[in-house]
Amino acid sequence: MIAFSLKKIRLSFILVVLMALLSQHVLADGEKKFPAKPNIIFIFSDDHAYQAISAYGGKLMQTPNIDRIAKEGALFANALVTNSICGPSRATLLTGKYSHMNGYKRNDRTKFDTGQVLLSKAMQQNGYQTAWIGKMHLNSLPIGFDYWNVLPGQGHYYNPDFISQPSDTTRYTGYVSDLITRFSINWLDKRDNSKPFFLIVGHKATHREWLPDLQDLGAFDAKDFPLPATFYDDYKGRSAALTQDMTIDKTMRLTEDLKVNVNYEKNPIYKRFTPEQKKVFKAYYDKISQDFEARKLSGKALIEWKYQRYLKDYLSVAKSLDRNIGTLLDYLDKSGLAKNTVVIYASDQGFYLGEHGWFDKRFIYEESLKTPFVIRYPGVIKPGTKVNELMSNIDWAPTVIDIAGGKVPAVMQGTSFLPLVAGSKTARTPWRKEAYYHYYEFPEPHSVHPHFGIRTGRYKLAYFYQGADSWELYDLEKDPSELKNIYGTKGTEKLTADLKVNLKNLMTAYKDTEALKILESIK
Structure with missing residues (x-):
């Protein structure tokens, strides 16, 4: 009887060891082992410049929660996009392909082809429960997601509409970044616990026209930002730069962008506000408008005033974004999910914060070509890792699938960057030398x-x-x-x-x- 029990114990031990080995994903060179199916959260913002992130050395503001992901994981110093514009970047995230291959080249009325091979479908096939919450902006509803609750089009900062299965549209009271975080946490609480999950959290922030949360109004008013060294660029020798229409001087609008002398009764954006919201918001910007009128600015003084107001609004919106990322990270800690959840933060592309006198993106120049990208993978990525190699957004989908232990579809044009951050030495070379x-x-x-x-x-x-x-x-x-x-x-x-x-x-x-x-x- 004792011998039989010992045999049972030995057999159970062997089975436990075998199951543990099977549950490990092993790099080709055998240097690193890690869990095959961790949970994955991809936080994806809009137009968030790396210059506005303190982990990237930005001096404009502090972003403690994005910084936390970088400190506890890896920061990519040269994360690049293939086409610096919102919708096409999202299409690349979902397909791992260039715009000319996935069919989504421009921000227009093109309907994203959901029939092609998608990251979401690949994750489902690999046993993941999938969700997209927040901004999608692809003129089509999500496919390959078990749950979705998305903003129609660009969405609104205040009291936005959300579309959820089966295409029901509901308006919610509140600030968009807070709502997206709340809906994300609610889904995490109610998900199928028997499966690993893949969640995309799509933030509207920091997209134009930069309406801050009420609690962040005036957050940077005491600060006077230095002009970028290239602010008064004359574009000599660069004909395309000379003919663009995205300057703070000529393109940025006083009323729509900077909220000077807004007609709150006629503008449809502000018709969404509750009376209480409008009272606080209007009181703040009425003071800004009165100050502007009293100054009677012109020439460089006017341009530089617009620059200061632009940054104050943009950074105030970014402050809410970072705070909400912190709320989600805190939830992962408290729920016990943090230890087995990969957290990625990225923007859809870079953005100009006055460099060359501009806002917006589009150009192949560094400020719009490079996008912030940080990733935390507990037990796999060494805290404080910095990656200088060129990484592209066509690599994002293959990497997520690789982390999940799946096979990357052959049609995807990117490559998993996991070997760059997972402690493998031989797998680091060769790597992309050009993009x-x-x-x-x-x-x-x-x-x-x-x-x-x-x-x-x-x-x-x-x-x-x-x-x-x-x-x-x-x-x-x-x-x-x-x-x-x-x-x-x-x-x-x-x-x-x-x-x-x-x-x-x-x-x-x-x-x-x-x-x-x-x-x-x-x-």
């Missing part, structure tokens, strides 16, 4: 000419077409602000020729036949 970019939307709304280009660790080569018809070349080591276009200058001939060859190779590899035809036509 490809292609932007399309023209002429509306900001007259940024379509262009394609290549970014390496040190250099950037781009071609602007449909009227701009010009090349630009930058040495990012000597000219990080991209003020001096050195294309055609003596001594750059071989560099330019090599970059053009590499650019063509990338177009071929990524099957961008439209760009290849343009490239061939300008030789």
Whole structure:
């Protein structure tokens, strides 16, 4: 009887060991083992500039909760996008493909093709319960998600509508960032606990027109922000930069963007406010309007006043975003989910905070090409990791699937960056040495000419077409602000020729036949 019991104990022990081994995901070189199916939360904001994140060295404000993810995990210093604009970036997240391959090139009325291979479907097939809550902005309803509750279009900051299954639209009272966080936590509380989960939290912040939460009104009024060094850029030698329409000076609107002399009774945005909300909001901006009228500004004084107001509103909206990320992180801690949940924070692209005199994005230049990206993976990613290698948003979907222990679909054009952060040495090389970019939307709304280009660790080569018809070349080591276009200058001939060859190779590899035809036509 005792011998039989010992045999049972040994057998049980062997089974436990085998199950533990089967539940581990092992890198090819055997250096790192980690859980095959952790929970995954992807927090995805809109137009959030890395310059406004203190973990990236930004001095404009403190972002303790985004910083916490970076400190407890990894920060990517060179996370790049393939097409710097909102909808196309979301399409890339879902497909792991370039805009020309997933069919979503512009922010227009294009309906996103949900019939193609999607990250959400792959996660479901891999045994995950999936959800998207918040902003989606793809002119179609979510597919591959067991639960969704999304903003229609851009959504509203105050008292927004949400669409949930089966396409029911409901208006909720409150501030959009708070509501998205509350709905996310509610879903986490009620989810199927028998499955790992994959949740996308899509924030509207920090999208134009930057309406802060009531509690954040005036949060930065005591601060006077220094002008960026390139604020009065003259765009010499850069014809596409010269003809854009996205300056704080000429494009930014006093009433709609900066809330000066708003007609609260006629503007549909403010008709959504409750009387209590409107009273507080109006009282604050009435004082701003009165101060503006009293100053009677013109010339540079007016431009710089607009810049200060822009940053104060933008950063106030970002303050609420960071606070809500903290609320979600606190929930994970209190619920015990934190230890087995991967948390990712990213924006859909970079954004200009006065650099070159601009707001918005679109260009291949650094402020819009680079996006914030931090990831925390307890027990796998060493806290405080910094990754300098070039990473692209086509890599996001393959990485999430890889973390989940799934097989990355062959149609996805990106590569999992997990080996870069999971302690593997041999898997770090080879890695991407250059990245490809292609932007399309023209002429509306900001007259940024379509262009394609290549970014390496040190250099950037781009071609602007449909009227701009010009090349630009930058040495990012000597000219990080991209003020001096050195294309055609003596001594750059071989560099330019090599970059053009590499650019063509990338177009071929990524099957961008439209760009290849343009490239061939300008030789």
